[in-house]
Amino acid sequence: QVQLVESGGGLVQAGGSLRLSCLASGRTFSSVAMGWFRQAPGKEREFVAAIGWSAGRTFYADSVKGRFTISRDNAKNTVYLQMNSLKPEDTAVYSCAAHWGGNYYSTTSYNFWGQGTQVTVSS
Numbered sequence: 001q002v003q004l005v006e007s008g009g010g011l012v013q014a015g016g017s018l019r020l021s022c023l024a025s026g027r028t029f030s031s032v033a034m035g036w037f038r039q040a041p042g043k044e045r046e047f048v049a050a051i052g053w054s055a056g057r058t059f060y061a062d063s064v065k066g067r068f069t070i071s072r073d074n075a076k077n078t079v080y081l082q083m084n085s086l087k088p089e090d091t092a093v094y095s096c097a098a099h100w101g102g103n104y105y106s107t108t109s110y111n112f113w114g115q116g117t118q119v120t121v122s123s
Contacts (some may be wrong), residue, residue, distance in 0.1 A: 002026045002098045002112040009094060009117030012086055016121070020081040022096030022114060030074040033099035035110055036081045038092035038119075048094070049081060050104035059104045064090075086121045093118050 008020040022034070035050035049070040050059040058070055069082040079096055094117055097110035 002028070002032070004096050004098065004112060004114035006094065006096055006114045006117040009119045011120045011122065014086060014088055014121055014123050016086050017082070017084045018086065018119060020083065020094055020096075020117060020119075022079045022081075024077045024079070024096075024098070026077075029077045033104065034070075034072060034079040035097045035099055035104060036070060036079075036094060037097060037107065037110075038090075038094045039116075040089075040092040043092075045095075045107055047105045047107075050099065051079060061105075083119070086119075088121045088123045091119060091121050 003025040005023045008018060012018055031053050033052050036048040037045050038048050039045040047061050048064055049068055051070045051072050055072050067085045072079040096114045098112040099109055100111040102109035
């Protein structure tokens, strides 16, 4: 069992930055790949970024590539999402998730989810 708690969301102007954190419980965190997803009102949840268990591999949605950076600190059981050059279309609830298998881009490849944190970008 893995419990995930996100933090760091908030209201920011377009062009601004935020850093999201996801604190995980459980001793297996360092061996689990992690992902960030987001869901805007009226839209399906979509993949944002993922990182392998050793942080050696990262994956990004085209819409955030070059603006967002995913990282992890296994000593702190935490995965981060640094979001720069934010746009109004980045407004969504952002959730982290633990990967169990399969491709990193699909929600069905993740079996534990956090509650999410709201990110609102004003124009």
